[in-house]
Amino acid sequence: MTESTEHDDPSPMKLGRIGYLNVLPIYEPIESGDQNVLGDLHFEIVSGPPSHLNQLMASGELPISAMSSVEYGRRPEQYLLIPDLAIGSRGPVQSVLLLSRKDIRNLNDADILVSAQTHTSATLLHMLLKDHYGLDKLRYTTGNATAILESGERPLAILCIGDEALTLRNHSDYPVRLDLGEAWREWTGLPFIFGLWAVSRAAFEKQPEQLRAAARVLLASKRAGVSRLSTLLPAASQASGMSVEELADYFAGLVYDLGPEELDGLRAFYAALARHGIIEKAPDLEFIEIGN
Structure with missing residues (x-):
C-alpha cells in the first residue's frame, strides 16, 4: 500500500517501509511530519512486507528502502547501504x-x-x-x-x-x-541483522544529493524515534493489542544501529549463505557517503 505526505511538491521521493511494528522508532518522526527531522524533504511512503520491498528494489521501482539482509547479499551490485541503520537483535527478537x-x-x-x-x-x-x-x-x-x-x-x-x-x-x-x-x-555469539536500508545505485547516479539527504533524514528519524520511544508505546499498545510493558520488553531486544559487532554478524550471515550455495560469494559491504 502507499500513502503520501501532504505537500506542494508534485514528486516526493518514494521511501520503502517495512509494514511491521518493529520499525516504529525509525519511521514515526517522518510519518508524523517532524520538521526537525524532515527539513524540506517530502516522502511518499510505500509500505509492505520485506519480500515485497525486495521486489520493488530489485526492479528499480524504489530509490531508497528497507530490505531483507539476504536481498543485499543476492544483488549487492544494485545497492549502496545506508550506514548505521539496520533492524536486528543481540539475542531474542520475539518476532x-x-x-x-x-x-x-x-x-x-x-x-x-x-x-x-x-x-x-x-x-x-x-x-x-x-x-x-x-x-x-x-x-x-x-x-x-x-x-x-x-x-x-x-x-x-x-x-x-x-x-x-x-x-x-x-x-x-x-x-x-x-x-x-x-x-x-x-x-x-553475534547479533543478527534481519533488515538493512539501502539506496538504488541506478537512482543514486541520477540524484546523488537528494538520496544523501534522504539517508540523513532516515538516520535523524531513527535517533529521534529511539529517543522518544517510551512516549510512542501507549498508542502502539492500542494499535497492536500488546501491553505497554510487553512492547517495552519487545523493543528493548531490538537493535537499530549497524556498529562493529552488528557488521560482524552480518558478514557471518553472508559467509554462511555462500557456504550453503544460497549466494555465490559473501558480498563486500558498500555504503553511501551521506555527508553532513
Missing part, C-alpha cells in the same frame, strides 16, 4: 519464530510452513536447522500461517515473522518456540 508442535530436534522429515513475507528469516531457518540442529531432511512450503490456522489446519511447524509472530507466539497448539535471533546468537 521471528519457529513455532512447533514437538521438539525441534525431532522435526527431521517434517514439513515446515514458511511465511511468504520473509526471505532472510527463511534462509536463516534453513541454515540453523541444518548446521546447528543437524536436520537435513526437511521440506519447506510457503503460505499464510494465520489463514491456515484460522481454517482449522495445524501444520507441524510454522515460521512466522513480524506482527504475525507477535500474535501467534503464545498459540496453545504450539508449545515449542524457537526464537531465530536467540538461536543465531547461541550459534555464532
Whole structure:
C-alpha cells in the first residue's frame, strides 16, 4: 500500500517501509511530519512486507528502502547501504519464530510452513536447522500461517515473522518456540541483522544529493524515534493489542544501529549463505557517503 505526505511538491521521493511494528522508532518522526527531522524533504511512503520491498528494489521501482539482509547479499551490485541503520537483535527478537508442535530436534522429515513475507528469516531457518540442529531432511512450503490456522489446519511447524509472530507466539497448539535471533546468537555469539536500508545505485547516479539527504533524514528519524520511544508505546499498545510493558520488553531486544559487532554478524550471515550455495560469494559491504 502507499500513502503520501501532504505537500506542494508534485514528486516526493518514494521511501520503502517495512509494514511491521518493529520499525516504529525509525519511521514515526517522518510519518508524523517532524520538521526537525524532515527539513524540506517530502516522502511518499510505500509500505509492505520485506519480500515485497525486495521486489520493488530489485526492479528499480524504489530509490531508497528497507530490505531483507539476504536481498543485499543476492544483488549487492544494485545497492549502496545506508550506514548505521539496520533492524536486528543481540539475542531474542520475539518476532521471528519457529513455532512447533514437538521438539525441534525431532522435526527431521517434517514439513515446515514458511511465511511468504520473509526471505532472510527463511534462509536463516534453513541454515540453523541444518548446521546447528543437524536436520537435513526437511521440506519447506510457503503460505499464510494465520489463514491456515484460522481454517482449522495445524501444520507441524510454522515460521512466522513480524506482527504475525507477535500474535501467534503464545498459540496453545504450539508449545515449542524457537526464537531465530536467540538461536543465531547461541550459534555464532553475534547479533543478527534481519533488515538493512539501502539506496538504488541506478537512482543514486541520477540524484546523488537528494538520496544523501534522504539517508540523513532516515538516520535523524531513527535517533529521534529511539529517543522518544517510551512516549510512542501507549498508542502502539492500542494499535497492536500488546501491553505497554510487553512492547517495552519487545523493543528493548531490538537493535537499530549497524556498529562493529552488528557488521560482524552480518558478514557471518553472508559467509554462511555462500557456504550453503544460497549466494555465490559473501558480498563486500558498500555504503553511501551521506555527508553532513
